Amino acid sequence: MPRARSTTPVATRRPGAHPDTARRRRLSTPLAWLFVAEVVVAAAVPPCPSPAVPARPAGHPVADAPAAVVEGHTVRLIGRGGPSGDRLLAGIAADAAAAVRRVNAFWGADWPRDVAVVAAGSDAEFRAAAGGGPAAQWADIAAVTVADRVDPAHRVAVGQRIVFAPGAAAMSASALRIVLAHELFHYAARPDTALDAPRWLTEGVADFVARPATPVPADGAAGPSALPSDADLDAAGPQRSAAYDRAWWFARFVADAYGGAATLRAFYVATCGAGHTDLPTAVRDVLGTDPPGLLARWQRWLAAPAASGRSRTPGRPAG
DSSP states (O other), rough: OOEEEEEEESSSSOOOOOOGGGGGHHEEEOOOOOOOEEEEEEETTTOOOOOOOOOOTTOOOOSSSOEEEEEEEEEEEEEEOOOOHHHHHHHHHHHHHHHHHHHHHHOOOOOEEEEEEESSSSHHHHHHHHHHOGGGGGGGEEEEEEEEEEEEGGGGEEEEEEEGGGGGGGGGGHHHHHHHHHHHHHHGGGSSSTTTTTTHHHHHHHHHHSOOOOOHHHHHHHHSOOOOOOOHSSSSSSHHHHHHHHHHHHHHHHHHHSSSSSHHHHHHHHHSTOOOHHHHHHHHIISOOOHHHHHHHHHHHSSSSGSSOOOOOTEEEEE
């Protein structure tokens, strides 16, 4: 089935292969190695049931799944079996309220009210939800956000669900909390995000919402030579992880230097929303500068002593 994919944060077009046996090791390491993905069926494709999330057997409708209601949003937890499913869903249930509040604090509460979170019963089921392909392609993936059909012009996303891999149960509580909030932002923003939106910015903003503002490490403070790009996300291994960190630092920089989370959201809408403009125009219209000026200011921000210990950005949920 044709699919248009954006990733959070591992590339799905030409991802580097990783050994399938590495999943639990990867998923138990620090967040820099936690890969999650957003998979969107192309808008031209009619809606259809996901092969990875089949209809529940009679007598076990989705509506009967355990649910948490937070600020008007109902998070439904759906287990598909598997030895770690219950433990994984218990962790997600414990973090659901905080994740919804983080998303609402940044994006507002005007997003789909019903949220389906699925714990895949097997690696094969998860790979099907992630778009198929060889096992090695998805060995580092912790979760996918899936939609059957998206129409940003009418703010419609049909059949959305967040699907977690069985190996996600091996993550630490703090890592699971971040992955859930990251995916939930994609879930919230999906109806307003164009299919051709720059992936690096969607990922950076999702991490801004989900991750606490930890210090920028010394090697990051050395400063990038260019603004982020989608090509950066397609590198394999540690280079890919570093690319996602740069996208996150960029989102933090925009909020910190240009007026807070509201400015970052406006920049996201201008650059990633339906009918979005190109990056140079959004930089000019929203931030009042040009790409070279933005890059120079970002480099100074990264190099400043304050970058190693900034407090949270105004308007962002506390870490």
